[in-house]
Amino acid sequence: MSDASPRGSSERPFRPRCLSIDLEVGLRSGRIRQLAAVRGDSGERLHCRVGDLAAALARLDALASGCSFVLGHNLLAFDRPHLAAVAPRLRLLELPVVDTLWLNPLAFPRHPYHHLVKHYQDGGLRRAQLNDPLLDAQLTLDLFRDQMLALQQRQREEPDLMLAWHWLTTSGQSSEAVHSLFATLRRRPRPDDAEARQAIARLLAGRGCAQHALEVVDAAAASGWSLAYALAWLSVAGGNSVLPPWVRHQFPAAGKLIGHLRDVACARADCCWCREHHDARRELRRWFGFADFRAEPAAADGDSLQQRIVEAALRGEHLLAILPTGTGKSLCYQIPALSRFTRIGALSVVISPLVALMADQVAGLRSRGIDACVAINGLLSMPERADALDRVRLGDVGIVIVSPEQLRSPMLRKVLAQREIGAWILDEAHCLSKWGH
Incomplete structure (x- = not known):
């Protein structure tokens, strides 16, 4: 991989001997409408709005001559299969492949990942304008340079x-x-x-x-x-x-x-991890500072019913928990939700019909220094709603409290689809009877 390792300003510039390519393909027709490429070593560029596809592919193949590898963003799943389908004898298809989409979670595992990559289901590039494959080919080269710099740092540290x-x-x-x-x-x-x-x-x-x-x-x-x-x-x-x-x-x-x-x-x-992170009492002390669960109401054998519920939820069991008002019902789902968020990054979705209760839940957690909870309801302003959805999408929160009617929102459902859901929680039983359909 000649000259693929980024250098400092006093050394050689980043000039990988590769061809960065990008295609625009019709959504309905599946046909290549535009193709573009940039040489990493020489900066040579190609941009064809396809009329004569065979001629455009020949120019693309010629530009790849002398390259060590082909570069692209989602190249393995998208661009390369399209090229192979229309011209399986292209010489560039024989070159090794580097896909920046696949490298990105390694180079940038920490939120917010990378400014050139969208945090969405397809992991696509952020671009200033649509349908510009030449820009995308250049953005892919820029991203690859940043990935190599990040991986160099990883090599020094880990x-x-x-x-x-x-x-x-x-x-x-x-x-x-x-x-x-x-x-x-x-x-x-x-x-x-x-x-x-x-x-x-x-x-x-x-x-x-x-x-x-x-x-x-x-x-x-x-x-x-x-x-x-x-x-x-x-x-x-x-x-x-x-x-x-x-x-x-x-x-x-x-x-x-x-x-x-x-x-x-x-x-x-003797497993320290499991004994610490799956222990209900330890999680209670960790998040809320209490030494033990409420003794009342008690289970049939005299143990704390609150503790029994938390333990079952920590094990991931499906459960129906019935408690009198004022006996710490919210804590029964908050502890498992926060624990699951820190263990595996999962989101717990709480369905609650009372806006005032939502605000109390969020305020109560924040008073304890826990900022991993957000509420989404019809009283939020547009900027507030956008900020809440972004926090959910980007993994800033482990608990989202929503009113039942919010589940009709396509945007909310799209955001939820981008997170692993650890639990669905109905905070009030009548949510199921009234809105369950």
Whole structure:
């Protein structure tokens, strides 16, 4: 990967020997309407509004001559298949591929990811104007430069993580360019299996269940990019980061690995992670500072009913909890919701019909220094509503309280679809009888 590693201002500029390409394809026809490309090393450009597609593809192929790899954003799932469908003999299709969409969660796992990439389901590029493939090809080069700089920093700070990524992302086919990228950054060959598994074990230590971590390490060779994305998220877990929505959709195993490590308690008494993060009393003290749950109302055996409810919710069980007014009902769902948010980044959706109660819930949590809750109802101004939806979308909150009629909103449903939902909570039973349909 010649000159693919960014340099300081006193050294050579960033000039990867690649061709960055982008296509505009008709939504209904599926035909290529425009194509564009930029050479990373020379800056040569090509932009064709397709009339004679064969001639345009020939020019594109000629521009790729001498390149070490092809670069694109969502290249593997979109641009390359379209090119292969119309011209399977293109020489550029034989070149190794680097997809900046796939690299982005590794380079920028922490919210808000990268300013050139939208935090939406498709992970598309942010652009100043639509339908400009030449601009997108240049934006992809800019993004790739920033990704390489970020990965260089990761190599200095977390060499184990880079080692694990090098091994995990280059185990299958079409990995030649990615291998070259990591080999350039690490200045080392691809690690062997034993070395990689040892690094992954070190990365998982203290970040999840020890027993489940052993299982993940044993199966690591088959986990590939999914485990790479899981490790990226774990490296910044506990803040406001979430797995990008497109990762959850295209690599569902990534979320399952995180859940297996952090959201499923083992039975071993010596597992410090599970004993700390799945213990109802410890979570009560952590979030609310109380030493113990309310003794009343009590279960049939005399134990705290409040504690029983929280324990069942922490285990992820479906449950109906009935408590008298004023006996700490809200805490029964707040503790599991906040715990799940910090463990796996999941969102809990609370359906509540009372606007005044929503405000009280948010204010009560904020008075304890908990800012991970937001309410959405019809009384919000447009700027307030937009801010609340952004906080939900970007992973700033773990609890969203909505009035029942808000679920008719296409925008709210679109935002919810971009988060992993940890629980649906009906705060009042009559929400189900009145609005359940």
